Amino acid sequence: MAEGLLEIKNLKTSFRIKDNYYAAVDDVSITVNKNEVLAIVGESGCGKSALAFSIMGLHNRAKIEGNILYKGHDIANISPAKLNKLRGNDMAMIFQDPLTALNPLMEIGDQIGEIVSLHNKNLSKSERKAKVIKLLNKVGIPHPERTYKQFPHELSGGMRQRVVIAIAIANEPELLIADEPTTALDATIQSQILDLLNELKEDMNAGIILITHDLGVVAETADRVAVMYAGQIVEIADVHTLFGDPQHPYTRSLLNSVPNAAKDQTKLHVIQGIVPSLQKLPREGCRFGPRIPWIDSSAHEDNPVLHEISPGHFVRCTCYSQFSFPEESKEDQSHGVS
Numbered sequence: 001m002a003e004g005l006l007e008i009k010n011l012k013t014s015f016r017i018k019d020n021y022y023a024a025v026d027d028v029s030i031t032v033n034k035n036e037v038l039a040i041v042g043e044s045g046c047g048k049s050a051l052a053f054s055i056m057g058l059h060n061r062a063k064i065e066g067n068i069l070y071k072g073h074d075i076a077n078i079s080p081a082k083l084n085k086l087r088g089n090d091m092a093m094i095f096q097d098p099l100t101a102l103n104p105l106m107e108i109g110d111q112i113g114e115i116v117s118l119h120n121k122n123l124s125k126s127e128r129k130a131k132v133i134k135l136l137n138k139v140g141i142p143h144p145e146r147t148y149k150q151f152p153h154e155l156s157g158g159m160r161q162r163v164v165i166a167i168a169i170a171n172e173p174e175l176l177i178a179d180e181p182t183t184a185l186d187a188t189i190q191s192q193i194l195d196l197l198n199e200l201k202e203d204m205n206a207g208i209i210l211i212t213h214d215l216g217v218v219a220e221t222a223d224r225v226a227v228m229y230a231g232q233i234v235e236i237a238d239v240h241t242l243f244g245d246p247q248h249p250y251t252r253s254l255l256n257s258v259p260n261a262a263k264d265q266t267k268l269h270v271i272q273g274i275v276p277s278l279q280k281l282p283r284e285g286c287r288f289g290p291r292i293p294w295i296d297s298s299a300h301e302d303n304p305v306l307h308e309i310s311p312g313h314f315v316r317c318t319c320y321s322q323f324s325f326p327e328e329s330k331e332d333q334s335h336g337v338s
């Protein structure tokens, strides 16, 4: 049975712009289990990073409402000192761009060693070095002794991301948040890093939140997937259900806009429009409604909620049951005519 690690309840993260607060994460409830990768997908600006930063307590000036229960303790409402202790020890984050995450003027060994010592104050110098070398080995760095003495600019992008992962796992966190960890890498290296995340999940029995806009990455790595649009979760399901039986119009549009060599696809679907800016987000009704104007407004709920349509498969707003792509309706009509 799945063992719970993180439970987020009705999380709302709002940023102040001029005199008002605007929610970038709006009433999000999700759970993450041990030994599980939960992917969070969605277009740029839908609130993925704002969600991750809220969990890690990294927002300076945002207003956070709701509960973030980590092993039963509400970390949305604890002191900065307690949160700081959890960060790095129990939970860690892998950032998007390894070059900005690393100190360009410090040798790799010292950078990892610093984090190791932060949470193990009594280690001797040689014990600390041995632990760093072990970590470099664990993340697949081929010559750890050499890398120990190198600076970030002397490593390839893939190796730098491995170093960032080594720092994140230095204290064997139980919760790992990876925010677009492979965006800056080419396809082969990307695949190696994703394999590494999966190994870490198994080895450390960790719960991983993987934030990405890349559905290929999701298919390769995730156990469950939450699709986010305009600050809300619009669909959540296990990875097989999400790819095999997607229901929300946004999920279906995302999947239809990705080339699929296995399908006989002549045209890719283009999702019209963009995620509106924070101040212009529609806050009432179905937030995706304006981007599927061919669907009758009566198909939408006034206050869309998540419906559990099969065990563990949730979809927001009733419009999913009446949704089809304009291309599909045209095909139906032409079949009728012939």
Ligand SMILES: Nc1ncnc2c1ncn2[C@@H]1O[C@H](COP(=O)(O)OP(=O)(O)OP(=O)(O)O)[C@@H](O)[C@H]1O
Binding pocket: 015, 016, 017, 024, 042, 043, 044, 045, 046, 047, 048, 049, 050, 051, 213, 276, 277, 278
């Ligand atoms: N500190 C901030 N102050 C004001 N608005 C912010 C702040 N951080 C994020 N936003 C806004 O909140 C919304 C969500 O941003 P967020 O970075 O979470 O999106 P994202 O889905 O992670 O996008 P990307 O994939 O591009 O990183 C966007 O409209 C963004 O402009």
